[in-house]
């Protein structure tokens with residue numbers, strides 16, 4: 001099946017969890033398309049199924065029903081090896097809590113996906129990725145020696161290093177102060193401008209206003225889906241913000 | 250994932266928790282060390298037994314005089330009053346054609362003096378073939394020859410220790426020794442034989458203090474040394490003394506040992522059987538001799554060795570199982586502690602198989618390093634044992650290779666379950682847990 005520039009196509013995607021005797025219907029049939037180059041926010045109250053959807057799209061979990069095509073490939077029925085390969089080559093994850101390995105320095109953290117790759121990537125790929133997030137000079141620092149915003153940028157570099165089809169971010173600014181969060185959004189907007197497809201799960205409508213399209217989820221179903229009218233540009237927001245260190249005044 | 254990077258991850262994981270890693274390895278270290286130590290003690294003992302028995306010769310049969318007691322002794326008075334005799338040796342030589350050599354030996358009493366000084370020694374009468382069957386060499390002069398035996402010559406061959414105490418390492422041949430009240434001319438010196446220290450499989454006397462004279466001269470000039478129980482009643486005692494003082498023809502004189510050489514180890518059992526039957530007839534059914542086969546001793550010591558090996562193997566496997574369970578325990582704890590890491594690796598593209606392989610390899614790295622440390626410890630233990638207990642130990646390359654393989658197998662066997670557990674961790678659940 002040709003995907004005609006549509007990176008993600010889902011059809012009636014369902015996910016049930018068995019929690020003891022009760023079945024939790026976390027997703028009750030989600031059909032959504034995401035095109036190449038889009039930057040989409042997924043919003044919704046806590047427990048509405050945002051993370052569940054992201055996990056399905058990120059190939060870390062299999063749906064209980066429905067179909068999911070990633071770049072035209074039906075992922076819903078793939079086995080563990082094939083799914084792992086999908087995650088490795090097509091998906092870049094960014095988490096709320098960064099999830100870097102504390103004992104590895106920035107460059108080695110970024111290199112991690114290469115260890116599981118079937119293809120050779122250039123030796124300098126990790127450094128290139130760090131350069132894209134503006135942290136080339138911190139390559140040999142450990143996560144504990146970096147600020148939260150810097151750690152999140154390293155995590156983005158790790159997500160980029162395999163040149164994936166789509167970036168999936170779950171509350172990427174949730175653990176950051178407003179300025180560091182804005183800097184992360186700046187990185188995302190830049191990557192998006194370069195053509196990267198990005199999906200961001202967030203509670204924060206300010207973050208959502210940085211994207212081009214907002215999908216609302218409620219109780220495992222999509223309730224609304226529409227373009228952002230007055231898109232915020234991170235460069236401008238940052239310019240209007242007080243300088244670092246002046247914030248406490 | 251490439252094997253090499255998984256191994257590197259394993260090593261860096263070990264280095265990050267040095268104390269924990271060492272504790273994890275302890276069981277394997279001691280298990281392997283005891284394997285090495287025990288194998289090398291076993292190998293040393295085997296080697297020693299072999300060497301000691303080889304000194305006796307594996308193609309010979311020893312027939313030794315045996316003293317009888319009680320009713321048997323009384324019966325022997327009638328039917329075989331002399332016990333083992335020179336005549337027995339002559340008969341064996343004459344009628345048992347498969348015997349390559351028959352060498353009679355008799356120990357005699359007699360104080361040995363050189364330059365008026367007493368010399369501690371043991372005097373044996375024997376024949377020209379003795380050095381061949383006893384595997385001894387001459388360093389100086391010559392051994393007794395047939396002519397000496399025939400002419401009952403007063404010549405002697407001395408052990409190296411005698412030369413040292415009596416002649417202070419000067420040239421000994423041509424000098425004289427006084428044995429009893431007879432003068433004997435030294436015609437040769439035996440090569441020194443060092444007895445390896447350690448546990449004796451067979452008792453070997455210190456032959457460096459031996460003096461050899463022609464058996465004819467021995468029987469002619471001295472009372473024969475007869476290891477016989479002293480009879481309890483006075484009358485029999487008198488009879489014994491009288492008999493020892495008697496001067497019957499040479500064939501009737503008692504001797505202490507006959508050494509039979511057959512030339513082939515496989516024929517020794519047959520030779521022992523034939524000799525036993527002949528002696529049984531000659532001694533009218535009185536078994537006042539014993540037939541010993543050094544090759545049989547070798548077989549017995551190998552059997553003992555087998556038992557030792559089984560016990561050793563059991564101890565080693567128990568300590569390795571205990572060590573392995575320790576590793577499994579700590580690996581299981583590690584797997585839960587590293588759930589987040591596992592989740593991260595899964596998210597960036599590791600399959601369940603990749604995770605399982607990584608943990609299995611880490612286990613293998615632990616047990617291999619533990620194995621190497623155990624080998625080092627075991628070699629050192631073997632060295633200390635030979636130093637203090639004077640046991641010979643042999644550390645063979647084979648034993649080292651074997652223990653390394655055993656260590657790695659332990660790693661795989663006991664790493665399997667933790668590895669499977671690690672592979673089963675759901676990545677997103679692991680990442681959600683704070």
Ligand SMILES: Nc1ncnc2c1ncn2[C@@H]1O[C@H](COP(=O)(O)OP(=O)(O)OP(=O)(O)O)[C@@H](O)[C@H]1O
Nearest residue numbers: 017018019024026045046047048049050051052053
């Ligand atoms: N592994 C699981 N087992 C059982 N129930 C689960 C599991 N994961 C999620 N759920 C349930 O599925 C529903 C959706 O959860 P999900 O994590 O997708 O919500 P969310 O929208 O991401 O919430 P939040 O904004 O708090 O992160 C919840 O009711 C949750 O309890």
Ligand SMILES: [Mg+2]
Nearest residue numbers: 050051052170
């Ligand atoms: Mg969530």
